[in-house]
Amino acid sequence: MAEGYVIGVDLGGTKLLAGAVGADLSVIHRTNRLVYGLSQDELVQMIADAMEEIRVAIGAPIEAIGFGIPCTFDSRTGMAVQAVNVPLKDIAFADVMTERLGIPVVVDNDANCHTVCESRLGIAQGATDVTLLTLGTGIGGGLLLRGEIYRGWINGGAEMGHMVVEMNGRPCQGNCPNWGCLESVASGSALVREASLAVARRPDTALGQALEEGRELTGPLITELATGGDPVARGAIETIGRALGVGITNLVNIFNPQVVVIGGGVIAAGELLLAPAREVMMERALAPGKDVVRVEAARFGPEAGMIGAGLLARDMLDGIVTGAIEARPPT
Amino acid sequence: MAEGYVIGVDLGGTKLLAGAVGADLSVIHRTNRLVYGLSQDELVQMIADAMEEIRVAIGAPIEAIGFGIPCTFDSRTGMAVQAVNVPLKDIAFADVMTERLGIPVVVDNDANCHTVCESRLGIAQGATDVTLLTLGTGIGGGLLLRGEIYRGWINGGAEMGHMVVEMNGRPCQGNCPNWGCLESVASGSALVREASLAVARRPDTALGQALEEGRELTGPLITELATGGDPVARGAIETIGRALGVGITNLVNIFNPQVVVIGGGVIAAGELLLAPAREVMMERALAPGKDVVRVEAARFGPEAGMIGAGLLARDMLDGIVTGAIEARPPT
Structure with a gap:
């Protein structure tokens, strides 16, 4: 494996997580940025700044950067085509980043990066057929089929979060x-919505009290209070867990996978989420x-995407063709 | 390619279609049997009888038989595990058939056989990434990914007919x-149900009149009258076409396929079905x-499964490993 450092970047709908990954796969410097409300140009600038911050912090050359971004791609042109939850559209992201940073860049869907990490190092190690969902602001999907990441004909697939489970459901x-996508009923956003509806009917609960005290209604708060036994928080997690179970049913019938991995921020709820899904x-x-x-929780939790992106960057340095989109500075 | 004849068999929820397939892939003797209402033993006997009929009719040795049956499989044991629309359950179908008939046998899911035919000889020729749905009594699914049939980890997958599109829908x-499977809203059975509901409200139509005259409400009747302009029949086809469009949306988001092929008896409705689905x-x-x-109609129509099963039988004779389940008589 190539020596030196790479950076792994996981861009989500709410935040960017990046870290320098050494040859031993340890992460030595992490950085976090909020992405909400940025334009495409501002987002690209913020990402470039974060890369520069890490480069300066570790004081050693960066050999390559791997990006996991929540987009569909067109591998024929190298474009990131469409993103549901971040302001990226029809942008040659790999080219743009390698030009700005002067470093080889590899770009893949963020959930594919999670899948790379969990199938090589994590809970799905050794499995050949894996489906993965990342539950955050939205729902990302990753596929490992016959031992290889499957991205669709031109890297526009694996969007299992946008599998319709309620054909006349909400936008x-x-x-x-x-409308009626799995993302609309089983994401972190859906969790907050369910809890919000439920707490309005039952303000006399720990969750109601927390909101009364001025805390913001977020996934982590719901998980914290559910773990403490609050019935409204538990009920909201169970509701999206059951909807998640419908999505997993579809994955089982379509892919007959060896392992279904559930990652992303919402998996902090653990068995409160997974038990109803399995049922x-x-x-x-x-x-x-x-x-x-x-049906298992991701072992690397929310860092899986960052580490997977780092693994793809290392593959690129090692000359391994992964099917992700690559760009190199002119020599 | 091996000389001599093979038999290709397509078993559906309503009927069995079988034919002897020559080395030039021409079909020289076809037979049809109704399967409705049989027990597993009766079904196995009926299939064995149909094979014997063809063997006698062509007066030449049969080198192998390929079966497409609407089941999930466990490739570790060779068992056909579960079928929704035929009475087969936990049966070592390939072993049973090769023992009865004394001929090498290969068994695959019926919709996989359709996919083999359409991707090698039909509308998806040359494509590497294909998803296929057969619309008949039920809905079968077939996948060609990176140029190879994908059956799931242990041949239990590709059941896209049982992808939930209405999580609180009908059983x-x-x-x-x-419940709420694509099969429940876009199969031939769903078409008959939709037409039945609609004609009850509008008996003053060509469809109402046909029923009045004692004709049975079937998919072919609905298609015939829709082609002739009957609004109730057209409306029923459009309704299931739009539901099919939701299923195709999911396939596009999940697989990013080059071609989606629609086969099975219901595709006789052609653009009346496909236009709303595409929209x-x-x-x-x-x-x-x-x-x-x-998004295309299968070129081989209802014969695609039979021909695909024949192709798998020829592959078996040629020593090509397809991933379908094989059995050979003791030597």
Whole structure:
């Protein structure tokens, strides 16, 4: 494996997480940025600044950068085509970044990066057929099929968050033109919405009290109070867990995966989320898929995407073709 | 390619279609059997009888038989595990058939066989990434990913007919424990149901008159009258076409396929079905997948499964490993 440092970047709908990854895969410097409300130009500038911050902080050359961004791609042109939850559209992201930073760049969908990490180092290690969902602001999807990341014909696929599960359901969020997507019923945003509706009916609860005290209604707050036993918070997690179970049912019937990995911020809820999801899947999916699949929390939690992006950057240095989009500075 | 004849068999929820396929891939003897209402033993006997009929009719040795059956499989044991619309459950179908008939046998999901045919010889020729749906009694699914049939980890996947599109929808049919499956809103059975509901409100139509005259309400009747302009029949086809469009939206977002092929008996409705399906997909799916995909009728229509099963039998004779389940008589 190539020596020196790479940077792994995971861009989500709410924040960017980046870190320098050494040859031993340890992460030595992390940085976080909020991305909400930026224009495309501001977002690109912020990302370039974050890369520069890490480069200065570690005081050693950066050999390559791997980006996981929540977009579909067109591998024929290298463009990031559409993003639901970040302001990126029809941008040659790899070219733009390598030009700004003068470093080789590899770009993949963020959930694909999670899948790279969890299948090589994490909970799905050794499995050949893996489906992964990242539950955050939105829902990202990653596929490992026959041991290789599957991105679709031109890298526009694996968007399982935008699988319709309620054909006459509510409009999806961000730039998604669809409605009734899994993202609209099982994401972190859906969790906050469910808790918000429920607490309005039951303000006499720990969650109601927290809001009364001025705390913001967020996924982490809901998880914290659910873990402490608050019924409204628990109920909201169970509701999206059951909706997640419908999505997992679809993944089991379509892919017959060995492992379904659930990552992203919402997985902090752990078994409060996964137990109802598994129950629904066992009730609704077909045999033998339902009986052989493992439904597991991501081992690397919210860092999986960053580490996976770093792994892709290392692959690029090692000359391994992964199918992700690459760009190199002119020599 | 091996000389001599093979038999290709396509088993659906309503009927069995089988034919002897020559080395030039021409079909020289076809037979049809109704399967409705049989027990597993009766079904196995009926299939064995149909094979014997063809063997006698062509008066030449049969080198192998390929079966497309609407089941999930466990490739570790060779078992056909679960079928929604035919009475097959936990049966070592390939072993049973090769023992009865004394001929090498290869068994795959029926929609996979359709996919083999359409991707090698039909509308998806040359494409590497194809998703296929067969619309008949139920809905079967087939996947060609990176040029190879994808069956899931242990051959239990590609059941896109049992992808939930209405999480609180109606119970699915047959042995499916699920509800709101694509099969429940876009199959031939759903078409008959929609037409039945609509004609009850509008008996003063060509469809109402046909029923009055004692004709049975079937998919072919609905298609015939829709082609002739009957508004109730057209409306029913459009309704399931729009539901199909939701299913295709999911396939585009998940697989970013080059081609989506629609086969099975219901595709006789042609553009009356496909035009609304495409319209819904264009409205709901993400770019670039929605802009690059072709949504097409199967070229081989209802014979695609039979021919694909024959192709798998020829592959077996030629020693090509396809991933389908094989059995050979003891030597």
